[in-house]
Amino acid sequence: MSEMRHATSEELLALRDGEGSAWTREHVAACAACAARLEDLEQMRSRLRALPTFAPPRDRWPVVEQAARGERRRRRLSAGIGTLAAAAVLVLGFVVLRHSKTPEDAAVRQAMAESAAMEQVFRALQPDQRALTGRTAGVVADLEDRLAQVDAALNDPAALRADPERVADLWKQRAGLLSALVDVHETRATYAGL
Amino acid sequence: MTESLPLAEAKSLVARARAGDFAALERLYRTYERPVYTLARRLTRSAEDAEDVLQETFLEVCRSLRQWRGDGSLWGWIRTIAASKALMRYRREKLREWEPLDDDVGRAGDDVPLRMDLEAALQRLPERSRTVVWLHDVEGYTHEEIAELMGMTTSFSKSQLARAHDRLRRWLGAGVEG
Numbered sequence: 001m002s003e004m005r006h007a008t009s010e011e012l013l014a015l016r017d018g019e020g021s022a023w024t025r026e027h028v029a030a031c032a033a034c035a036a037r038l039e040d041l042e043q044m045r046s047r048l049r050a051l052p053t054f055a056p057p058r059d060r061w062p063v064v065e066q067a068a069r070g071e072r073r074r075r076r077l078s079a080g081i082g083t084l085a086a087a088a089v090l091v092l093g094f095v096v097l098r099h100s101k102t103p104e105d106a107a108v109r110q111a112m113a114e115s116a117a118m119e120q121v122f123r124a125l126q127p128d129q130r131a132l133t134g135r136t137a138g139v140v141a142d143l144e145d146r147l148a149q150v151d152a153a154l155n156d157p158a159a160l161r162a163d164p165e166r167v168a169d170l171w172k173q174r175a176g177l178l179s180a181l182v183d184v185h186e187t188r189a190t191y192a193g194l
Numbered sequence: 195m196t197e198s199l200p201l202a203e204a205k206s207l208v209a210r211a212r213a214g215d216f217a218a219l220e221r222l223y224r225t226y227e228r229p230v231y232t233l234a235r236r237l238t239r240s241a242e243d244a245e246d247v248l249q250e251t252f253l254e255v256c257r258s259l260r261q262w263r264g265d266g267s268l269w270g271w272i273r274t275i276a277a278s279k280a281l282m283r284y285r286r287e288k289l290r291e292w293e294p295l296d297d298d299v300g301r302a303g304d305d306v307p308l309r310m311d312l313e314a315a316l317q318r319l320p321e322r323s324r325t326v327v328w329l330h331d332v333e334g335y336t337h338e339e340i341a342e343l344m345g346m347t348t349s350f351s352k353s354q355l356a357r358a359h360d361r362l363r364r365w366l367g368a369g370v371e372g
Contacts, residue, residue, distance in 0.1 A: 008356065009356035009357075009359055009360050010352055010353060010355075010356040013352070013355055013356055013359065014352070040363065041359060044331070044359060044362060044363070045331045045332075047312055048312070048316070048327070048328070048331050048332050049331070049332050051312065051313065051316075051332075053228050053229065053231075053232040054228070054231055054232045054235045054244075055228055055231070056227055056228070056231045056244075056245060056248055057241060057245070058245065060227070060245060060248055060249050060252075061220060061223050061224070061227075063249055064223060064249055064252045064253060064256070065216060065219070065220065067249075067253055068216075068219065068252075068253060068256040069216070071253070071256070071257065072214065072256075
């Protein structure tokens with residue numbers, strides 16, 4: 001007479017999880033050893049679930065908040081770049097009408113071209129995908145705040161009409177700030193790989 | 195681990211957080227930091243890795259809040275992000291390449307009942323086995339879900355679970371103490 005085969009752990013686990021075969025169910029009903037093992041498996045699951053939770057050793061919220069605020073600011077910046085591109089056409093049209101063939105017109109065109117070129121470089125760096133250390137994040141936040149101020153000024157046609165000479169200067173500032181952002185991202189940030 | 199925030203409150207907090215309310219985001223963080231960190235501790239090799247997973251998880255939550263539609267458990271959604279982040283580290287470190295496929299860690303005394311406590315025994319399991327046993331037995335993931343998360347087959351997940359339980363039983367002694 002051949003020896004009775006016991007259920008494997010995998011078969012008993014399937015039974016515990018409500019997916020066992022008819023053979024396993026019948027076997028366990030007749031085999032005290034496998035019934036005891038099944039009870040062990042159920043108890044083990046309960047014990048695992050009863051293990052205490054862990055508290056993080058340090059408060060990570062300040063880091064998460066700073067990074068989240070930085071990402072939000074960069075998203076707004078990216079969106080702002082699109083809006084600004086449209087605004088730039090209007091401003092340029094205004095400047096060309098008012099100052100056609102003047103040295104100011106050439107200066108504005110050149111500053112806008114520099115800003116556009118730097119924007120392309122900045123976008124290619126995919127700043128949203130980069131992780132920043134706390135100190136670098138602070139530098140980036142400062143540059144982005146200043147950039148937002150320049151963008152706001154460039155999006156104010158009434159103010160620009162009152163002071164047309166300021167247009168070229170604002171675009172130069174914008175190109176400079178974008179260039180600084182590119183430098184920081186290229187040298188201090190690493191891909192987060194998220 | 196169970197949902198610790200009523201659905202209506204979760205929806206309200208998420209709506210505020212989407213609108214840029216960082217106080218709401220912090221409330222979400224405070225509610226789920228412990229379960230996320232606990233899950234990360236179980237699925238990663240060190241407390242430092244778990245802290246990184248905690249941070250990466252909530253950054254992803256901040257980015258992806260619009261993807262939670264409010265028709266399911268918020269904890270379930272966050273938990274999946276956390277598990278993915280933990281397993282991403284696991285894949286990045288290519289642990290699977292050096293972990294023996296038969297899961298025989300071959301440590302001294304592996305076959306000797308050591309009478310260690312459950313916490314120590316769980317920690318002693320190979321990372322892959324520990325991940326499967328935790329996701330299945332504690333978090334309630336199905337083998338199909340685990341297979342998808344870990345990039346393995348369903349039968350592999352089942353055999354990992356069985357091996358993990360065999361080991362735990364051996365290390366804790368034949369019977370499970372209450």
